[in-house]
Amino acid sequence: MSRPPSSRRRFLTGLALAALAGAGMLHGALDAARAAGDRAAAKREAVVRIQALAATLDRLGIAGEPARAGVARWAASDSSLRSIRVLAFEGISLEASTVPADRGERSAPRRLEREEKPLYDQGQRLRAAVETNAEEGVARKAEIEVETGDDGSLAVAAPLEREGAVVGMVWIEQARPPGPPPRAHPIESALPVVVALALFYAGSRGLGERRGALAALAGVLLLAALAAIGWRAASTLRADLRAAESRIAAAVDREARRAGEVAATIAPGAAAAALDPARLDVDAYRRPLRGGAPGTAAAARGLARELAALARATTVMLAATGALALILLAMVGFGTVGRLWNTLRRHRQAYAYVVPAMLGMMVLVFYPFMYGIALSFTDATLFNTDKSIPEIWVGIRNYLEVLGDFSIVRQTPAGPVINYLNFYWTFFNTVLWTVLNVSIGVAVGLALALILNTRGLAARPIYRVLLILPWAMPNYITALIWRGMFHQQFGVINQVIQIFGGRPISWFEEWHTSFATALATNSWLSFPFMMVVSLGALQSIPADLYEASRIDGASRWQQFRAITLPSLQPALVPAIILSVIWTFNMFNIIFLVTQGTPESSTEILITQSYKFAFERYRYGYAAAYSTVIFMILLAYGAWQNRVTRATEAIA
């Protein structure tokens, strides 16, 4: 029998584990941040290079001998550039190239070859991006593309413009800067841990088994050690940022000078206007990164902002690590971990069987669910997914926007118009959709089941199989088929209407007709489920019940009320609950049949939230919207549970 470990030993172990884990996390985060910073600086430098080259090509013209001479000279003067290519859209030609393979027969200028299509596509993509951004007045699509090669080299592409239109593209490949990426020495992070352990060992001698005092001492030492590591990491990152800033400033200087030299040698006559340094250090949308050229006040403000953001991020990281380490310390110190370990060992076989499924559910269902709820409190969009949640936190603003907007009807000169993007309209539409679908499904399904249950009816199995068919078909196929059948010109439904002398209807141009198409489609595919459930329940009713009631003189209707309906209830109620939840979230039918038209009026909540996320790219808002849907379903579930319990109690 081993003696249970003393509190002091447990806290010492806890401190060691927590401090090592915390230090490891911080160290890893520091290394990752430094490497990311290094990569970002290399990218910025590459962008400065290509912008300077693009500006020079603007001056020399992108086609013709001066451009080629300029590119050759440029490549010769910069040893860290591997190659340059210049592409003109007019004639799809490669105007200049210093790629080793483009010699002799393949030397520029020439038409692009078939296997160079990706290059041409990239150019067209940049042109489209520039045009889209100019049209929309926002920076949405990247105008400069940077790709990292396997060996750490960078390939950068930027558009070339002439009189406001994109006419070509310049492409450079920059070799990986020599030397390994910066790394912090592990000893820097390990030292505070060792010191903290030694202090605890010495300091806890007099404390004996007083757990509160032990926990306090260990906690203080743990936080102090982590704070020391964090402080050191923060100052390293600040230094890195400043170094990167001066590296970029030097690059801007160097490249501007190179641009001047090349322009002066190739076209000595042209008056060399000085390059605007603010045009060189830009982001992917060609906006000045620091708000101005290096050395200006705007750039200094930009740097200060960057430093402040860095400080915030470090604080968040430090607080999160500290909290986790404290929890670990407490759990080990107070023996929770020990007890947990014992439980795990006692039931290890059971847990071994459950763990794979549980892990999958944790990572791909529960974590995304929690993350989704967290996102609903942020203004996450397509463009800031790399930011951490605290950085984009907006509190309950999204919920206020979703639930607090009561302007359902808008007054226009043409009269009142319903604002179809409003939550309450969509909610009304969803409830109507669910109620109608489930009612139709139950009515049709039950009626057919009653008919099919007639004794002695011929060809029953054939009817049954044919009537189940809609359920067996994949529902997205059903949806697309019905969309085709409702086509205004060629659809069969309008042909039928015309046979009876009606006029063809443009189904998807008004709310009520559009809604009807979706309703028809969904009724078609949902009644078989109700039919099968009812039929199963009907067949389990003993025939003698009917016999007995007939002898008692009950009419058909009385039999139905007194025997059939009560026997159906246990099967039908869960089926209806299930069907309500399915229909409420029936994404495919709305998304594929009406597609929300006209003007989002037929959207239901689930499709609307999808559109907010993946067509309007408002992830945070869409997450809040989905959370509201979840709450509605949860409330429905709770209410339904109480109602069914109540009816069960009565029955």
Add this chain to the structure above:
Amino acid sequence: MSARRAARSHSLLHAILAIATLGTVYPVLWVVSIAFSGKQTLAIAEVPPDPTVLDRLRAILPWPELWSFSNFVSVMTDQPFARWIWNSVIVAAATTVLGVFLACTAGYAFSRFRFPGRRKALMSFLVSQMFPGTLTLIPLYIILVKWLGLGSTYQALVLVYATIAIPFCVWMLKGYFDTIPRELEESAIMDGASPAMIFLRIVLPLATPAVAVTALFSFMTSWNEFILAATLMDKEVMYTAPVGLRFFVGGYSQQWGYFAAGAIIVSIPVVVLFLFLQKYVVSGLTAGAVKG
């Protein structure tokens, strides 16, 4: 007398059933006629400029003017549809294997072992069925595509589909395992069988019907799923069959012949499987609902 009355009322029932059956079968026949028409238009027959009632009747009769296999041939050869079906097959097969494995092990443990957290885990599986798809879709997209870079890969879809199927499959298998008498396992223990051997050699073979339904459910979840595949698979070569079918008739594309032929190819396996196994699916679904 009563026999004649029964026959008369039966003829009314037959009439109702015939109308209902016509309604359910018509869209299927429609898609078959488009598929075999050899054309891309969604009209079964051309309607002349000044049509008579007969012309219009011809246009709704689900029987192609000319029977032709050309839509089937060209959708599988000229179009990348064969590749999309292949993608679906790979994803569905992997999902089935993974889903059945995860559900069998977990279902067995939930049925046979009593351990701390068992009830909570079972309940959490049920609650997860209420999460609206879009709420987890956005985070899944961010996690799988933006963070892990798994956009347009088989792995992403397989993992997501397998976990989507887990709750239903676990509940269903647990219920089935519960009905297998424990005495069988106890006597096997007496004979010196190891726990793994009991699970593999005794329990699983006895549960074959339930495992088959689990496999079917995992397969259908994956084979019929549209929106996750549409969101996670960006590249055209990595489309699954559902996304590909939408590609034919979504947006401004109007290749109804390809769509119809593809829809038939994709539907046949699931429709056949479903018709064979539907009674298990119904009982499983309602059993889960009653417990919820």
